[in-house]
Amino acid sequence: MSGPAVRVVELSSPFTRFAGRLLVGLGCEVVLVESPDGDETRRELNGDAFAHWHAGKRSVVVRSTAELRRLLEGADVLLDGTPGRADAPDHLVHVRVTPFGLVGPRSHWQGTDLVVAALGGMLAQVGDPDGPPLRLPENQAEQLAGVNAAIAALLGLRARRRGPGQLIDVSAQACVAAALEAGTLAYLHEDRVPPRPGAVHPLVPHGLFRAADGYLGGGLGGSPRMWDALLEWLREEGAEADLAEPRWQDPVERKKHQEHVFKVVQDFVGAWPKAAFAEAAQARKLPWAAVDLPHELPDNPQLAARGFFTRVGGRTDVGFPFAFPEGRHIEELDVPELGADQVILDTPRPAPEAVAAQASARPALDGVRVLDLTWVLAGPYCTKVLADHGADVIKVESAGRPDPTRFAPFMHLSRGPHNDPDTSGYFNDVNRNKRSITLDTRSEDGIAVLRQLIAGCDVLVENFSSTVMTRLGLGHDQLARINPGLVYVSMSGMGHTGPRNGWVSYADTVSASSGLTGLTGWGQDEVVGVIYGHGDIVAGLQAALATIAALEHRDATGRGQHIDLSQLEAIAAHMGTSLLTASRTGIAPEPRGNAHPTWSPQGVYRCLGADRWLAVSVRTDAEWASLCEVIGRGDLAADERTRTAQGRRRAGALVDEAIGSWTRGMPADLAAELLQEGGVPAGAVQDGRELVEHDPQLRARGFYVRREHPAAGAFLHEGVPIRLTRTPGGVREPAPLLGADTDAVLREVAGLSPERIGRLRDAGVLR
Numbered sequence: 001m002s003g004p005a006v007r008v009v010e011l012s013s014p015f016t017r018f019a020g021r022l023l024v025g026l027g028c029e030v031v032l033v034e035s036p037d038g039d040e041t042r043r044e045l046n047g048d049a050f051a052h053w054h055a056g057k058r059s060v061v062v063r064s065t066a067e068l069r070r071l072l073e074g075a076d077v078l079l080d081g082t083p084g085r086a087d088a089p090d091h092l093v094h095v096r097v098t099p100f101g102l103v104g105p106r107s108h109w110q111g112t113d114l115v116v117a118a119l120g121g122m123l124a125q126v127g128d129p130d131g132p133p134l135r136l137p138e139n140q141a142e143q144l145a146g147v148n149a150a151i152a153a154l155l156g157l158r159a160r161r162r163g164p165g166q167l168i169d170v171s172a173q174a175c176v177a178a179a180l181e182a183g184t185l186a187y188l189h190e191d192r193v194p195p196r197p198g199a200v201h202p203l204v205p206h207g208l209f210r211a212a213d214g215y216l217g218g219g220l221g222g223s224p225r226m227w228d229a230l231l232e233w234l235r236e237e238g239a240e241a242d243l244a245e246p247r248w249q250d251p252v253e254r255k256k257h258q259e260h261v262f263k264v265v266q267d268f269v270g271a272w273p274k275a276a277f278a279e280a281a282q283a284r285k286l287p288w289a290a291v292d293l294p295h296e297l298p299d300n301p302q303l304a305a306r307g308f309f310t311r312v313g314g315r316t317d318v319g320f321p322f323a324f325p326e327g328r329h330i331e332e333l334d335v336p337e338l339g340a341d342q343v344i345l346d347t348p349r350p351a352p353e354a355v356a357a358q359a360s361a362r363p364a365l366d367g368v369r370v371l372d373l374t375w376v377l378a379g380p381y382c383t384k385v386l387a388d389h390g391a392d393v394i395k396v397e398s399a400g401r402p403d404p405t406r407f408a409p410f411m412h413l414s415r416g417p418h419n420d421p422d423t424s425g426y427f428n429d430v431n432r433n434k435r436s437i438t439l440d441t442r443s444e445d446g447i448a449v450l451r452q453l454i455a456g457c458d459v460l461v462e463n464f465s466s467t468v469m470t471r472l473g474l475g476h477d478q479l480a481r482i483n484p485g486l487v488y489v490s491m492s493g494m495g496h497t498g499p500r501n502g503w504v505s506y507a508d509t510v511s512a513s514s515g516l517t518g519l520t521g522w523g524q525d526e527v528v529g530v531i532y533g534h535g536d537i538v539a540g541l542q543a544a545l546a547t548i549a550a551l552e553h554r555d556a557t558g559r560g561q562h563i564d565l566s567q568l569e570a571i572a573a574h575m576g577t578s579l580l581t582a583s584r585t586g587i588a589p590e591p592r593g594n595a596h597p598t599w600s601p602q603g604v605y606r607c608l609g610a611d612r613w614l615a616v617s618v619r620t621d622a623e624w625a626s627l628c629e630v631i632g633r634g635d636l637a638a639d640e641r642t643r644t645a646q647g648r649r650r651a652g653a654l655v656d657e658a659i660g661s662w663t664r665g666m667p668a669d670l671a672a673e674l675l676q677e678g679g680v681p682a683g684a685v686q687d688g689r690e691l692v693e694h695d696p697q698l699r700a701r702g703f704y705v706r707r708e709h710p711a712a713g714a715f716l717h718e719g720v721p722i723r724l725t726r727t728p729g730g731v732r733e734p735a736p737l738l739g740a741d742t743d744a745v746l747r748e749v750a751g752l753s754p755e756r757i758g759r760l761r762d763a764g765v766l767r
Contacts (some may be wrong), residue, residue, distance in 0.1 A: 006023075006028045007029045007074060007076050008020065008029065008030045008079055009071055009078050010081075011079065013081025014113065015098065015142050015146065016145075017053040017054065017142075019150040020054070021052075021055075022147060022320070025056075031057065031341065031344060033060055034060065034338060045580075045597065046584065048580045050335065052317055053577075055317075055335045056334065059338055059340045060342060060345060061342065062345075067345055069089075071345060073348070074350065074351060076092070076160075077093045077153045077156065079149065079153065080097065089165070090165055091164060091351055091352050093156030093157055094156075095153050095170060096167065096170065097145055097146075098170075099115070099116050101173070101174065102169045103169070103701060105697060106697040109683075109697075110676060110679060110680065110681040111172060111173070112602075112617040113139040114604075114617050116141040116145075117135055117136065117140070117176060118604070118614075118683045119684065120141060120174070120175070120686075121184065122140070122180065123604065124686060125202075126530060128196060129196045129198055131196075133196065134520065134522075134604075135604075136530055138519065138575050141172060141175075142172070143574045143576070144172070147541045152724070155168070155727075155729075156168050159727040161355065162361075162362070163726060164356075164726070166724060166726035166727065167725045168725065169723040170722055171721055171723075177703065177718065177721070179537045179541075180718075181377065181534075181537065182203055182413060182426060183687070183688050184718060186202075187688035188715055189413040189415065189425025190413050193689050197532070198528060198531075199527075200531060201508060201531045203411055204506070205219045205221075205255060205258055205410075206218060206287075207508075207529075207531060208528070209262075209266050209270075211270065211290070212271060212272055213273050214290065215291035215518070216269060216277055216291060217291055217509045217511065218287055218288030219508075220261070222287075227249075229286055230284075231244065233284060234268055239264070241267075252409060274291065278290045282502075287505055289503075289505070291518045291527065293515055293519065294515040294589055295583070295588050297309075297515055297579060298316055302494050302503075302566075305498040305499055306566065307329040308329075308569050312332075312333050312335065315584070316579065316580075317579055319573060321542035322563055322566075322570070323564070325549075327564070363390025363729050363730075364727050365390040368390070369391070369392045370391050370547075371394055371396065372394060372396065372461055373396050374461055375404060375463070377507070377533050377540070378491055378507070378535075378540050378567060379463035381537055383395070383544075384540070385541065385544035386544055386547060386548075387433035388731065389722075389724075390727075393434040393435065394436075394453070395431060395434045395435065396453075397437070397438050398438055398440055405426040406421035407419070412426065412427075422709075422738055428709055428734065432707070432732075433731065433732050434735065436737065436738055436741055437746065438767035440764060445763060447474075450472075452750035452751065453745075454474075454483055455483050456751075457486065459487045459547055460488050461489045462491065463490070464492065466495065480560065483560065485559070487550040488562045488563070489546060490565065491540075492505075493567045494566055495565070495566030495569065505567065507532075508529070508530070508533075508535070510567045511534065514575060515578060515579075516574070519591050521591035522593045523593075524591070538570050539571065547563070594615075599617060599618055599645060601618050603656065604616075605660050606664055607663045607684070608665055608666055609667065612667070613684070614666075614672060615684075618645075623680050626678040641654065669684050702719065704717065704718065705730070705731040707734045717731045742757075743757055
């Protein structure tokens with residue numbers, strides 16, 4: 001963004017601090033409000049937590065509500081993670097970020113990353129099927145809330161041009177529930193709840209494999225070419241076993257007997273060092289990656305070459321999800337001393353001019369037109385966010401090569417046959433609110449039409465490999481000539497530059513390279529990994545944030561730009577304090593299961609019923625005493641061995657047995673309610689069925705939205721986690737039928753006559 005810096009006042013919490021960090025990366029002036037004792041993160045991890053989350057912000061100590069009101073008068077955004085509602089002036093974009101939202105029967109519940117991940121459905125998707133659910137490391141639930149809150153702030157600023165400020169309600173639980181890939185969709189569209197997948201992807205033939213010196217992420221790929229290339233490699237090395245038999249050419253047969261196929265591949269992979277195997281696989285254009293740990297990230301040649309890292313307080317930290325604006329990398333950030341910017345309180349800043357509210361409040365992105373060349377999940381998730389908030393998103397497909405989620409046998413979630421491209425629940429959820437055209441971009445006429453569409457759009461988003469657009473004659477320079485104001489967002493796995501820009505990547509391989517997979521497990525030799533599409537969803541959210549920021553920058557400067565988003569950088573930016581802490585201690589981080597570095601106890605406990613679990617976080621000694629009272633073990637509260645968090649960690653077996661013996665005879669929901677009444681953060685681990693059918697908070701918020709689809713019938717859609725009170729987004733229309741809007745879009749956007757459309761259709765350029 002450009003012009004006078006947007007001033008953001010941050011009342012920080014674990015669910016807002018990442019939003020503040022992202023807004024620093026976008027060029028906002030973020031003012032951190034601290035108490036005289038300083039923000040709590042100043043005392044966490046020897047200051048690493050404060051350095052990571054708050055570097056680049058300005059620190060102001062506020063001692064009274066009058067001082068806070070004075071500070072807010074000159075602000076644009078209030079990023080508010082406090083339990084109580086601050087009194088915000090009308091001009092402010094007031095973004096409230098809470099564990100469960102501002103309305104609903106559980107709006108007062110205590111939430112931590114673990115508890116929100118449990119109640120939002122994330123924990124049910126990670127871990128071995130016969131073991132406890134497993135938390136994703138580095139506070140992924142908190143960070144999902146943070147990136148959604150940053151998007152909310154920009155949406156609010158954009159809407160403020162047509163009216164006053166507004167309150168925006170961001171529920172961290174809803175942010176997680178909207179980010180489960182197929183976790184809930186499998187229940188909504190196939191009446192099934194997938195078990196925790198362990199180290200194998202629940203849909204596609206990918207997983208975690210052991211190498212000679214660690215782990216690799218990869219698998220059979222997603223196309224016949226990839227299977228043929230892998231099989232040829234196995235045959236060259238004499239390691240194909242029986243996989244050369246004709247039966248294995250059938251992807252359904254491979255999926256049916258995946259355990260056997262994976263064993264053959266594992267026998268081959270296990271003799272290789274992880275880095276050497278990944279290099280050899282990528283030379284064959286096969287999607288494999290070494291599982292690295294955070295301290296290994298600075299050695300990644302792709303991240304280093306693209307200037308990803310940021311110096312914070314003289315040390316190397318993970319950087320930002322994309323370079324902004326116009327390719328600017330943030331090379332260094334200062335860590336503010338407590339109260340270093342008190343002058344802000346004594347320097348009045350004029351309040352933004354008030355704008356009268358319009359009679360009809362349109363969604364924040366109304367009037368923005370997006371050309372969507374994306375497919376599968378990462379790109380469509382980005383454009384889904386934009387469409388949900390009012391953008392006119394035009395999805396370009398081909399009848400001969402539609403989005404794989406329309407037809408791929410293992411991604412086509414449906415109660416009926418899996419050969420209808422219009423009935424896939426996977427596609428239909430992530431592509432609602434969009435229009436579809438079919439266009440053959442392999443022909444010169446098709447490219448000519450595409451150019452005309454580009455000229456009539458504000459944004460183009462694609463997630464092809466790095467060279468595809470250039471081969472089509474549509475690299476950034478050519479796009480800028482067609483439409484100088486175009487915001488071009490590319491979302492390749494590695495980015496368009498760097499020594500690995502041609503690497504083939506899926507969500508699981510990107511997570512492997514980022515450090516996330518390597519920290520997901522119970523210990524160094526018990527890595528489980530993050531196998532579902534968390535990396536795709538993170539990339540989609542960050543691309544949506546980048547798009548809105550670039551539109552704001554264009555409105556201020558008149559210039560479009562290329563957002564060269566690397567999916568690897570997007571997920572690496574979600575690695576929290578792990579790199580800073582490793583650099584300070586010199587100790588390589590290891591997976592720690594569900595444990596917290598300082599709180600104790602924190603874990604997941606078995607409850608009454610099949611595969612029923614309760615997540616519990618105890619942050620203070622007072623919460624421990626309350627927990628002991630609830631479970632009828634007052635003796636433990638007085639026990640010298642368990643009075644402190646450090647003592648409780650040492651006596652972990654005693655503590656876990658006390659809690660576990662109580663939860664084993666309790667329904668998970670009842671146990672959570674009793675602990676929450678005692679002020680202890682707790683929540684049942686919920687799967688897709690429980691989220692849809694039983695969660696009272698999501699129901700009260702109207703999270704799941706029923707819409708009628710012309711081919712698939714009526715079904716529930718995952719809703720919008722960001723609730724703008726004045727200019728709300730929502731699920732307005734079901735996903736389009738393949739090519740349903742071709743003629744209308746070509747007339748309205750490209751200006752084609754009916755006669756030319758007819759000729760293109762006769763030539764096979766259109767469906």
